[in-house]
Amino acid sequence: DTQMTQSPSTLSASVGDRVTITCRASQSISSWLAWYQQKPGKAPKLLIYQASILEDGVPSRFSGSESATEFTLTISSLQPDDFATYYCQQYHSPQWTFGQGTKVDIK
Amino acid sequence: EVQVVESGGGLVQPGRSLRLSCAASGFTFGDYAMHWVRQVPGRGLEWVAGITWNSGTIGYADSVKGRFTISRDNAKDSLYLQMNSLRPEDMAFYFCVKDIGAHDYVFHVWGQGTLVTVSS
Numbered sequence: 001d002t003q004m005t006q007s008p009s010t011l012s013a014s015v016g017d018r019v020t021i022t023c024r025a026s027q028s029i030s031s032w033l034a035w036y037q038q039k040p041g042k043a044p045k046l047l048i049y050q051a052s053i054l055e056d057g058v059p060s061r062f063s064g065s066e067s068a069t070e071f072t073l074t075i076s077s078l079q080p081d082d083f084a085t086y087y088c089q090q091y092h093s094p095q096w097t098f099g100q101g102t103k104v105d106i107k
Numbered sequence: 108e109v110q111v112v113e114s115g116g117g118l119v120q121p122g123r124s125l126r127l128s129c130a131a132s133g134f135t136f137g138d139y140a141m142h143w144v145r146q147v148p149g150r151g152l153e154w155v156a157g158i159t160w161n162s163g164t165i166g167y168a169d170s171v172k173g174r175f176t177i178s179r180d181n182a183k184d185s186l187y188l189q190m191n192s193l194r195p196e197d198m199a200f201y202f203c204v205k206d207i208g209a210h211d212y213v214f215h216v217w218g219q220g221t222l223v224t225v226s227s
Contacts, residue, residue: 001169034213034214036152036214042219043202043217043218043219043220044152044202044214044217045217046207046213046214046215046216049207049213055215087151087152089152089214091211091212091213094166095154095166095168095169096154096157096212097154098151098152098153098154099151100151101151101152
């Protein structure tokens with residue numbers, strides 16, 4: 001199985017900060033990576049797929065990039081609505097695995 | 108509005124069975140793959156099972172293979188998860204999820220989740 005390792009596990013930031021979350025795959029997954037946002041008590045929400053394609057309705061301050069097996073989610077200017085937990089997920093090969101999550105909280 | 112709504116969760120004893128259902132609306136159900144993803148409260152996400160648009164390809168997480176069965180009824184816009192031989196480690200919120208395509212494995216639209224509690 002392909003293992004997905006996210007870092008950091010927790011990130012403390014302030015409104016307006018540029019935030020970067022990294023996800024590393026244990027093997028090549030091409031660009032088959034998605035990012036999700038989950039707020040407490042809510043279902044996850046798809047943000048980005050195919051490493052860098054923004055889902056409809058997602059603000060442009062979110063972006064995704066890739067370099068080999070390392071993927072990055074960037075929030076260019078953190079907004080109050082962005083405090084949440086973020087997960088990456090590979091869909092290159094079964095078992096369609098998620099990273100362990102990165103919680104973005106208020107500094 | 109595209110929507111999926113789960114039902115059927117509850118308290119069940121170890122070793123017993125439970126069947127989850129998911130009602131879809133707002134899209135052509137038969138055009139999309141569907142999945143179940145679970146989350147232990149306070150923990151991460153785990154894909155459980157998936158079924159392509161025509162039930163041609165079905166897959167399971169190793170942790171549930173042989174115990175859980177995913178199925179769909181395109182005429183009823185419904186997805187199901189039959190869970191047998193339940194274990195305490197199966198206790199979690201179970202989300203019904205619409206795929207972004209017929210067989211893409213991108214989890215596009217999520218239900219609100221239904222809680223399965225396995226305890227004696």
